[in-house]
Amino acid sequence: xxxxxxxxxxxxxxxxxxxxxxxxxxxxxxxxxxxxxxxxxxxxxxxxxxxxxxxxxxxxxxxxxxxxxxxxxxxxxxxxxxxxxxxxxxxxxxxxxxxxxxxxxxxxxxxxxxxxxxxxxxxxxxxxxxxxxxxxxxxxxxxxxxxxxxxxxxxxxxxxxxxxxxxxxxxxxxxxxxxxxxxxxxxxxxxxxxxxxxxxxxxxxxxxxxxxxxxxxxxxxxxxxxxxxxxxxxxxxxxxxxxxxxxxxxxxxxxxxxxxxxxxxxxxxxxxxxxxxxxxxxxxxxxxxxxxxxx
Amino acid sequence: xxxxxxxxxxxxxxxxxxxxxxxxxxxxxxxxxxxxxxxxxxxxxxxxxxxxxxxxxxxxxxxxxxxxxxxxxxxxxxxxxxxxxxxxxxxxxxxxxxxxxxxxxxxxxxxxxxxxxxxxxxxxxxxxxxxxxxxxxxxxxxxxxxxxxxxxxxxxxxxxxxxxxxxxxxxxxxxxxxxxxxxxxxxxxxxxxxxxxxxxxxxxxxxxxxxxxxxxxxxxxxxxxxxxxxxxxxxxxxxxxxxxxxxxxx
Numbered sequence: 273x274x275x276x277x278x279x280x281x282x283x284x285x286x287x288x289x290x291x292x293x294x295x296x297x298x299x300x301x302x303x304x305x306x307x308x309x310x311x312x313x314x315x316x317x318x319x320x321x322x323x324x325x326x327x328x329x330x331x332x333x334x335x336x337x338x339x340x341x342x343x344x345x346x347x348x349x350x351x352x353x354x355x356x357x358x359x360x361x362x363x364x365x366x367x368x369x370x371x372x373x374x375x376x377x378x379x380x381x382x383x384x385x386x387x388x389x390x391x392x393x394x395x396x397x398x399x400x401x402x403x404x405x406x407x408x409x410x411x412x413x414x415x416x417x418x419x420x421x422x423x424x425x426x427x428x429x430x431x432x433x434x435x436x437x438x439x440x441x442x443x444x445x446x447x448x449x450x451x452x453x454x455x456x457x458x459x460x461x462x463x464x465x466x467x468x469x470x471x472x473x474x475x476x477x478x479x480x481x482x483x484x485x486x487x488x489x490x491x492x493x494x495x496x497x498x499x500x501x502x503x504x505x506x507x508x509x510x511x512x513x514x515x516x517x518x519x520x521x522x523x524x525x526x527x528x529x530x531x532x533x534x535x536x537x538x539x540x541x542x543x544x545x546x547x548x549x550x551x552x553x554x555x556x557x558x559x560x561x562x563x564x565x566x567x
Numbered sequence: 568x569x570x571x572x573x574x575x576x577x578x579x580x581x582x583x584x585x586x587x588x589x590x591x592x593x594x595x596x597x598x599x600x601x602x603x604x605x606x607x608x609x610x611x612x613x614x615x616x617x618x619x620x621x622x623x624x625x626x627x628x629x630x631x632x633x634x635x636x637x638x639x640x641x642x643x644x645x646x647x648x649x650x651x652x653x654x655x656x657x658x659x660x661x662x663x664x665x666x667x668x669x670x671x672x673x674x675x676x677x678x679x680x681x682x683x684x685x686x687x688x689x690x691x692x693x694x695x696x697x698x699x700x701x702x703x704x705x706x707x708x709x710x711x712x713x714x715x716x717x718x719x720x721x722x723x724x725x726x727x728x729x730x731x732x733x734x735x736x737x738x739x740x741x742x743x744x745x746x747x748x749x750x751x752x753x754x755x756x757x758x759x760x761x762x763x764x765x766x767x768x769x770x771x772x773x774x775x776x777x778x779x780x781x782x783x784x785x786x787x788x789x790x791x792x793x794x795x796x797x798x799x800x801x802x803x804x805x806x807x808x809x810x811x812x813x814x815x816x817x
Contacts, residue, residue, distance in 0.1 A: 353741055355743065356740050359741065
């Protein structure tokens with residue numbers, strides 16, 4: 273069987289591929305942007321029935337007193353405020369993720385993997401902003417989803433991913449995608465790109481998913497791919513990934529392109545990323561930068 | 568029930584504390600509870616200890632008071648906090664104020680209300696947070712805590728995390744300038760995270776405290792001249808980051 277056929281067979285035989293919480297992603301982005309109006313936020317929420325219902329329920333909860341029945345999502349947005357809405361969206365998202373993992377072992381892989389996506393999204397957006405502000409949101413999406421193929425592999429393979437990919441890769445000090453390919457005939461990039469196509473997402477996302485480990489990225493021509501490649505590394509450096517200690521290629525050329533010529537500049541950028549990650553996750557005191565601090 | 572005010576995490580910020588106390592006086596509230604961490608980070612630990620000792624009817628031990636009295640516990644502090652801690656300890660010792668903080672308790676129960684610096688599980692150190700280090704919501708864990716831990720009390724006022732919000736079985740509720748009052752239904756169990764007077768970390772530099780009248784929690788935000796506090800932090804040789812964060816509210 274060819275590798276392409278094995279990939280096709282894997283997708284067809286997969287019953288546990290991840291659900292894409294598009295609304296949550298758009299909402300977190302909108303809440304994070306100072307330019308968003310409550311009307312825009314309401315419009316995003318209205319696109320998703322269960323979030324709408326939860327938001328209205330919260331706005332009508334007894335904590336908000338006798339304000340009369342709130343039935344319009346826009347009014348609920350005004351009453352609750354952006355921090356409460358962000359928090360609710362995160363709760364809904366987290367509950368969705370947890371319901372996907374079948375056991376604790378899968379959770380221990382899924383949690384850092386999803387945090388890796390979020391951190392890479394934040395970093396890719398900040399990188400893109402340095403070169404072309406118009407591409408910042410696209411870069412965020414691309415960063416967020418660049419490892420969605422690996423999320424799918426973990427969701428589908430469960431504990432087998434740990435024993436057949438993760439553990440041997442750590443033992444042999446091989447990059448995970450090489451181990452995936454050796455085992456399955458395809459790796460998370462090919463699977464992710466195929467999923468992107470099946471979800472009918474814009475082609476630039478599939479390109480970023482497919483090429484983020486390439487060694488010959490030309491940043492000037494492939495801004496989003498380059499931003500994601502570097503963001504992938506930054507997110508891992510910040511401690512968000514499945515395996516933190518496996519070999520990774522150097523990215524001097526891409527870092528130079530984004531105006532990060534030396535270690536000091538990169539550390540400064542990482543700190544900014546962590547700060548934005550905290551904004552979007554509202555995780556401030558429990559996030560890694562603060563975990564050893566004393567409030 | 569008489570209305571009381573709850574303050575927390577003053578952290579040696581005299582300007583913020585004075586502004587908050589002025590506001591509390593204007594509100595006509597005379598009972599003030601302090602949830603700890605009156606010292607640490609900020610430039611005026613002695614004055615803040617003296618004033619809270621005089622004005623507050625309840626003072627709890629925070630992890631910073633504990634570390635001033637028990638130096639060995641300071642190992643959990645990050646580098647910046649450690650520098651400020653050692654400086655604070657010296658100031659408190661030289662001013663002869665150790666006795667005013669050494670015997671404080673980290674929690675206090677009054678009727679159906681628990682006051683604690685950190686959390687129900689760990690009164691001194693644990694944070695009540697909305698999301699874990701992976702950015703995932705802690706809502707399910709909080710609901711579990713509200714259902715399992717809230718046995719002899721139903722309201723729990725906490726400090727330590729420097730963020731104002733309510734953690735309820737309905738969700739995490741944040742005050743904002745358009746809405747800062749929350750009704751507390753009878754029988755409802757909830758955490759009231761009161762925010763910080765002297766070092767807010769919710770991206771709002773204004774000092775924060777709450778009042779409770781028995782049925783309604785009100786969050787208050789008070790502007791104060793943080794540039795004066797920041798100037799003192801620098802002139803006393805404390806880490807500059809502690810000055811910078813006051814203007815950012817983080």
